[in-house]
Amino acid sequence: MTESTNPGHGAAIFADGLKKTFRDPQRGVVEAVRGVDLDCQPGEIYGLLGPNGAGKTTTLRMLSTILAPTSGRAVIDGIDVAKDPLEVRRRIGFLSGSTGLYPRLTGRETLRYFGKLHGLEGDALEASIQRAIEDFDLSKFADGRCETLSTGQKQRVSIARAVVHDPPVLILDEPTTGLDIMASSDMIKFIESRREAGRCVLFSTHILSEAERLCDRIGVVYSGRMLAHGTLDELRADTGKEWLEDVFLALVQRADAEAVVTAAGASASSGESDA
Ligand SMILES: Nc1ncnc2c1ncn2[C@@H]1O[C@H](COP(=O)(O)OP(=O)(O)OP(=O)(O)O)[C@@H](O)[C@H]1O
Structure with missing residues (x-):
């Protein structure tokens, strides 16, 4: 099979040169994502790390069909996000900080509503709702309206609703925030059970211990670019550091140093051409 008929070679998530540029009224052109390549396999947990504003959420939103890429390609479970976003949505569970809940529905009603949207019905629907309630320990508040729930309880309902249809691909933006x-x-x-x-x-996270514990591979995003990706051992070997925090800082410092050298080179060559 050729690359064009089998993009990503069976990867659950495949991104090639993904870019997103925003035109912001105040800030002008914002290059949020400047070319991210990524592949994530079935049965794999992949963590995206990066400082605030690095482009993690924008990347995850493009992979989830919420945002259209400015350029590049993304394929989920064999489906191109640009060509068939609806089919992609059937195959993913997406959780982000802005995932909203209908305030007047209960948690259980929310799960039923989203389960039905994903085509579940009858016994299969009820079994999926029950499984989600158990997985996320919702039973004590599943019948209270979402508007009455605490932040953490809402987050648990949001996660349960994102995965009620047991999709093959989960894309989670900071899933433990607020918990x-x-x-x-x-x-x-739950994430381990999905693997x-x-x-x-x-998933994206700022919690390095979480990434260290969970991830089969880690990608470090900075200024819209993937600085490095691999297993923790590969990243350790690349940087000569042991702890993920030191690995992360070493990669960011290396990128900053390279940017200074590039800027100096560009300014020297523009000086030469001016002379
Ligand atoms: N709709 C938008 N319009 C303009 N700029 C945006 C928009 N969305 C994101 N950005 C900018 O794109 C850049 C990347 O943002 P993004 O939210 O992807 O970062 P992040 O890595 O998820 O950060 P954090 O860890 O703080 O959540 C930031 O400079 C952000 O301000």
Whole structure:
């Protein structure tokens, strides 16, 4: 099979040169993502790390069909996001900080609504709702309206609603944000359980211990670019550092140093041509 008929060679998530440029009324042109390549396999947990504003959320939103890329290509479970976004949505569970809940629906009603949107019905629908309630420990508040729930309870309902259809690909933007230690631990166990079930999980986080514990591979994003990606051991070997925090800082400092050299080179050559 050729690359054009099998993009990503069976990858659950495949991105090639993904770019996103915003035109912001105040800031002008913002190059949020400047060319991200990524592949994530079934049964793999892949973590995206990067400082604030690095382009993680924008990347995840493009992969989830929420934003159209300015250029580049993304393929989810064999489906091109630009060609068939609806089919892509059936195959992903997407959670982001802005995932909203209908305030007047209960958690259980929310799960039922989204389960039906994904084509579940009858016993299969009820079993999926029950599984999501158990996975995210929602039983004590599943019948309260979402507007009455705490931040962490809302986050748990949001996650449950994103995965009620048990999609092959999970794309989670900072999934443990707002969760207490017990709920974070449940979330981590859930992500591990998805790997065991052969699902692919791509998530962003600022919590390095979470990435260290969970990820089969890690990608470090900075200024809209993928600085490095690989297993933790590969990133350690690349940087000569042991702890993920030091690995991360070394990669960012290296990128900053390279940017200074590039800028100096560009200014020297423009000086030469001016002379
Ligand atoms: N709709 C938009 N219009 C203009 N600029 C945007 C828009 N969305 C994001 N950006 C800019 O794109 C850049 C990348 O933002 P993004 O939210 O992807 O970063 P992030 O890595 O997820 O950051 P954080 O860790 O803080 O969530 C930032 O400079 C941000 O201000």
